Amino acid sequence: MELSLHRLRMLRELERRGTVTAAAAALHYTASAVSQQLAQLERDVGAKLFERLGRRVQLTELGVLLTEHAELILGSVERATLALEEAQDTVAVRLTAGVWASVASGLLPTALNSLQQSHPGIVVRTKELAPEDTADAVRDGALDFSFVIDYSDAPMPWDAGLERAVIAVERLHAAVPAGSLPGDSVALLDLADHPWILASPKSHFGRAIRNACRRHGFEPKIDHEVGEQPTAMAMVGAGLGITLVSDLGLTHRPPGVDVVALSTPVMRTVSIAYRTTALRRASLQLVIEAVRTAAAELGLGTEQTLP
Numbered sequence: 283m284e285l286s287l288h289r290l291r292m293l294r295e296l297e298r299r300g301t302v303t304a305a306a307a308a309l310h311y312t313a314s315a316v317s318q319q320l321a322q323l324e325r326d327v328g329a330k331l332f333e334r335l336g337r338r339v340q341l342t343e344l345g346v347l348l349t350e351h352a353e354l355i356l357g358s359v360e361r362a363t364l365a366l367e368e369a370q371d372t373v374a375v376r377l378t379a380g381v382w383a384s385v386a387s388g389l390l391p392t393a394l395n396s397l398q399q400s401h402p403g404i405v406v407r408t409k410e411l412a413p414e415d416t417a418d419a420v421r422d423g424a425l426d427f428s429f430v431i432d433y434s435d436a437p438m439p440w441d442a443g444l445e446r447a448v449i450a451v452e453r454l455h456a457a458v459p460a461g462s463l464p465g466d467s468v469a470l471l472d473l474a475d476h477p478w479i480l481a482s483p484k485s486h487f488g489r490a491i492r493n494a495c496r497r498h499g500f501e502p503k504i505d506h507e508v509g510e511q512p513t514a515m516a517m518v519g520a521g522l523g524i525t526l527v528s529d530l531g532l533t534h535r536p537p538g539v540d541v542v543a544l545s546t547p548v549m550r551t552v553s554i555a556y557r558t559t560a561l562r563r564a565s566l567q568l569v570i571e572a573v574r575t576a577a578a579e580l581g582l583g584t585e586q587t588l589p
Contacts, residue, residue: 283326289320289323290323290348290355291309292319292323308419309424320332332345376405377405378425379428380415380428381428381429382410382412385429388531388533389450397569413429413431413487421441421443426566427556431487432553444555447554449570450529450551450580453548454526454528454550455529456473456524457527457541457542458539459521459524460539461540463542468544469545474495477505479522480502488507490548491548515536520538554569
């Protein structure tokens with residue numbers, strides 16, 4: 283019998299999530315691909331590992347037994363990878379990172395170019411995910427590390443099996459049609475009567491901004507619900523409303539948009555999340571150092587500094 287690590291990860295995720303669809307979403311595969319791989323795992327083992335109960339899937343006794351061993355096997359693989367990396371004189375490893383648009387465009391080009399020059403053996407591959415999904419993907423082993431966000435008005439729940447290293451603390455700014463606001467700063471409450479362009483409340487960003495507005499005494503009137511900051515700012519430039527944008531998001535500012543500071547800042551913290559078992563990985567620490575340096579070059583520190 284030859285067991286595939288790839289299929290064991292899928293079995294472990296199936297046990298955690300309860301449905302093939304949820305397991306596939308967590309691993310960023312289609313449900314049909316996961317079903318096919320799990321069926322092949324059953325053929326490899328020569329025994330039935332799970333049975334369907336409506337939409338959910340229940341593991342058989344053998345499925346539970348194999349899942350328990352899968353946890354041990356996958357943990358051993360990670361520890362072996364760490365041991366090999368520590369034993370080498372030079373760091374040579376491939377890491378997979380979870381990113382989103384403003385990090386991918388604002389931080390990674392500088393950080394990865396610097397890393398390539400100083401440590402060419404470290405290769406970082408990226409997958410773009412919604413910020414609220416990246417930490418789960420790290421915990422489940424689909425990613426080696428990911429960028430995560432905490433907003434001052436919507437801190438994220440944290441998994442005890444993960445560590446995080448703060449990369450940068452950003453301010454959010456009002457992005458408004460050019461010439462529409464006097465002065466260099468504005469109170470969030472003074473934006474209450476403007477039409478807003480904002481992400482869905484299901485997203486971390488959309489939820490955090492709504493919370494900030496409510497804390498200042500109003501519910502934003504949302505005319506356009508869009509997910510990406512570049513899209514929102516393009517609509518601002520066309521005069522369709524206002525939005526809030528982060529320091530990193532300002533790299534996408536189009537013509538026709540004024541950026542106005544908030545008199546009471548709304549902050550967000552950008553961190554790198556990784557499994558506690560990876561704490562000693564030299565390659566990961568070198569990546570963190572490179573990204574922090576790139577953030578510092580943009581004037582972003584790692585501590586909240588309020589006026």
